[in-house]
Amino acid sequence: MSHPKLEDAVKTLRQQYGARNPSSLRAFEDAKRSLPGGGTRSSIFIQPFPLVIASGHGTCLTDLDGHTYRDFVSDFTSGLYGKTNVILRDAIVGAIDNGMQLGGHTPAEGRLASLICDRFPAMDLVRFANSGTEANMIAICTAMRYTGCSKIVVFEGGYHGSLLSHFRMDELNAGPSSALTAPFNFVVCPYNDLEQTREKIVHSTGDVAAILVEPMLGAGGCIPGEPSFLRGLRELATEVGALLIFDEVQTARLDMGGRQKLLDIEPDLTTLGKFFGGGFAFGAFGGKREVMKMFDMTQPGAISHGGTFNNSPCTMVAGVTALEQLVTESALTTLNALGDNMRESLNQGFSAHSLPFIREY
Ligand SMILES: Cc1ncc(COP(=O)(O)O)c(C=O)c1O
Incomplete structure (x- = not known):
């Protein structure tokens, strides 16, 4: 019209x-x-x-x-520190002066890993990558290798990176072919609909390696996962022998230990990105020791996982500095309160004009 x-x-x-x-x-x-x-x-x-x-x-x-x-917008959460940040700048300059790319293990990578594992109770071990996309791709492949299964359950409206988007046709301007989607064996289920997801997984699918879910649909419209839905996925994954992967690339900021900590749900694997790199390109995947030990190079038959910039000294130092000094419990409380206030004011403004914008949380 x-x-x-x-x-x-x-x-x-x-x-x-x-x-x-x-x-x-x-x-x-x-x-x-x-x-x-x-x-x-x-x-x-x-x-x-x-x-x-x-x-x-x-x-x-x-x-x-x-x-x-x-x-x-803050670059969809990667810009959490503001456009300029003296604490990060000083740390990064120090890292540059100390050798930009060392091609060897450095103390900062172990420190960053321990800071992350301390925050996320479900992460016994973690590995780094260069983006959220890469972290999710590796988490998927890890689950396939661990379970010996091939199907990956994802959700309508889900976004796990440039090669992993599951927007519905009507959400894309140019139809589904406009998304570059990696050729995994995806089973796309409706978000926040546990019954239909269960129906698809238990009754028709089988062979499920992983359920990959954002605890809140980020790019898909900032729609929070219902706690009962996310808890149900935990049970479902265990029931069918699949790994539950929480993509907390966006939601990690909601609490020191992400939305999983807020809801007391323990996924098998978690993926992170964005602000954990202290302003630099970053990705991480980690979880249960039982799964992550497949990457333990001290053991025979370990999976090889490389990446030139996985432990880039600048990123590692920036990440450590950010987590130690900036992404503190009180800073996150303030940040999330600001977001809540803004949403509340927008809701009030729209409802005052009877416009259909309100969403319950
Ligand atoms: C939930 C979620 N997962 C994964 C990604 C991909 O991260 P990256 O852009 O670092 O590849 C994004 C990026 O916006 C995201 O929001």
């Missing part, structure tokens, strides 16, 4: 946007000569062209045309 008034308004706004941001437009057009669509992250592209950011300070971003904006 066409809405001429709305279309006119959008057209006018786009013209105003273009006139207000000529430098961004020029930089975008330049980038298009070597980057398809002028960018390298589909998730941050906006029509008619994105603002090109020159710098950031505190909670604000400044674009190439000199406009400053307050950033409420």
